[in-house]
Each structure stands twice: as C-alpha cells, then as structure tokens.
Amino acid sequence: MATLAAVIASTHHPFYYRASTAQGEDRPPFADEWVRKITAFRETLTRARPDVLVMVGSDHFHQLWLDNMPQFLIGKAPFYDANWYNEEREFGLPRMVLRGQEDLSAYLLREGLDAGFDLAYSNELRIDHSITCPIITLRPEADLPIVPVYTNIFAPPLPQPKRFVQLGRTIRELVESWPGDQRVAVVGTGHLSLELGGPRQFGPHGPDPEFDRRAVEWIASGDLEGCLSEVTLDSLHAPGNATHGFMDFMLMMGVAGEGAKADYVDTLDLFHTMEAYFTWYPDGVPAGGDQGTVTS
C-alpha cells in the first residue's frame, strides 16, 4: 500500500512569488524573513521524499462558475495547465504545467464515491493559485505528479465544516489503501481570517488576530473537536468575509487525524492576513536534513 509520507497545511499567499523574486527598491521589507520561513517549511516536504502530491485547494472563479458549481471536485487528467490571466495581472504569477497522477485520481474518485462522497470530476482542469502557490513555496521544481482536489469555500451555499473534515479523513484512508508503494504527500491550502472586497481588507494584520491565534492552536494541536464545536458556516463570517477558506485547513486536520499534533508549526504576521505553515508526519519524522526545525 502507499505511504502517507507527509500532511501539509498552509495558507496560500499569492503575493509570495512577487515578493520573493523582487530585487532592489521593489523588494518589500518583509521579503527576506518570508523567504527564510518558506525555505524552512519547504524542507519539511523535501525530507518526506514524496513521489506524488495530492493538492487540496479552491478555484477562485476561474474555471468553476455559478452555472455549474461543484462542492468537491477531483481532477483526473494527465496534465494540468496552471494560473490565469488575472493572476498574472494582479500577482505576477507564471504560467505552469503540472503532470497528473491519473491512477490515483481514478482511485480517489471510485473509492470516494463508494465511501459516500458524490465527487465531481474534471478531465481538463486549469488550476489556479490555491494549488500553484504551494507548488511555488514547497516544490518549486514542480516535478511531481499531482491530484488536484477542489473544494467550494467561495460560492454559497457551501458544505458544512464537518464535511470538509470527513472528506479529509476519507482522503487519508484512500491514500493509505491505494495499491502500490508510492510515497504520497497531501498538501492543502486555505486561509486564516481574511477579508476580500470588504471594509476590513488590507489592514496592517489579518482582520481578526484573535481568531488566527485560536485557529493556529486548533490546527497545531489537532483539536478537531474544539474546532468543530466552535466553527460554523455562520461563525466564519465574523473573522472576515473570506474566512470560509479556513475549512480547507479543517479538511487537512481531518487528513492529519483527531489529536494529531503537528510536527512543524510556523506563522508569519503579515499585512492583510497571517501566514501559517503546518506539517505532520503520520509515518514518523523522517531522518536527515540540517534544518533542525521539526519540533518533535
């Protein structure tokens, strides 16, 4: 059976690419620290020696639209072109092409359907920055095949938070029962408190630092019970109007498991939103690396 080599949950900040590559006067003052943190975070994936990446993200009204909106969708294609004109325009993101791991896509679809998730699928999916940002931060070589998993955190009505957790649990079960000997990392990105297109946007910090503090604690300690007892579709409006992206973190907590303490935790308080990085090693912390940043 396949090995779940790492579970990684992260924010996806579309400004990282431009900030990290800018030079001279264009380079923002926080860029060096941000790059240091991302480089350390990247090492947590590298040392897991993954063969395949399951990438959990959410389309931002690029290919998925209101005339035909899936709640949970899995890409099943040999290749995925990536990034869109408006992401080049606003964030300077590069065009990319990623290979697909079609047999794992097929397995997740068949077994996921049989496990009670009526998953949508796409045989021609152009992915966006919710998936390419973590490729850029965690695997800039973009050399591993992927399985994209898209969730709807964006266009109400949305699934309940518990469904995200349940899907995460199911993804873990299916990865671990996938025939073969590949090492699979599940990488998912979401948001902490975030406001887009509202009065609290682009402040000096995220719109709700207290929510962010509690969210980091829930994730780092694997406190699914506490998180699920407090987070509802209604409650997520309060920390910021785009905070429903936190449900992708909840999905990743489902992959990591109830009570699973993260092996690596880091945050970066930026303007606009807080960055947060988490890694779990379900199969034990891998040896090697000089980073010394893994906490257990």
Add this chain to the structure above:
Amino acid sequence: MSRYLLNKFLYTVDRDPDLVERYRDDPRGTVTWWEAERANQILNCHVPEASTWLRFDEIEREALATHDYVKLFELGAHPFLTLTLFIAMFERDDPEPLGFQKEYARRLAHFSLPYPDIAT
C-alpha cells in the same frame, strides 16, 4: 434582482483583457452592450443555445454603469469578483502601493456585520 447576473458581468469582464479596458474607459456603453449581447450567453454552450430571461434591474445597471463598487457590495455582488476587477481597472491610478485597496476599504467602512448576503 439578480446577484447572479451582476457576478456574471464581473466574471466575464475580468477574465478578458480587452473587456477590462473597455469597461474602464466606457462603463455605461460596455454595460449596455454586454446586457444586450452577452448577458444571456451560457458560458459553456454553443452561442445559439442562449438563455432568454436574464436582465439587470435599474439599480444594478446603474451601479455597474457608474463603477459604483460600494453599491455593488450593498447589492451582494461577490466581493472577490468586484475587488479583482476594480483592482485591474484602477490600481494603476494610485501612486501608493495598495493605495486603491485601502481607499476601497475606507469607502465600505459604514458596513458592519452581517454584510449583505452574497448567495446566488
């Protein structure tokens, strides 16, 4: 009232570089043309297989025709779509980094929770 159609306008303009410039330069003309020619196109269907029933009401049409993003927020247009398109059109006019985004927030400052419903 059609939040869906407002969103469809923002979405289809935002993804087309020529339409972004056209809407920036001639908002009323672009809205009039779009409502007549594009509002009823089903995006994933052959052009003749169009819808027949989609139109703006007067308040929506006027909000779009005057680039009134505060009104669009009030009407429940999807905030991400509005923000993205208006950054594309107007960020270039502000000399300060993120100056447009911060002014946008200031102009929405009178809204408090719960914000207008965005469900479609």
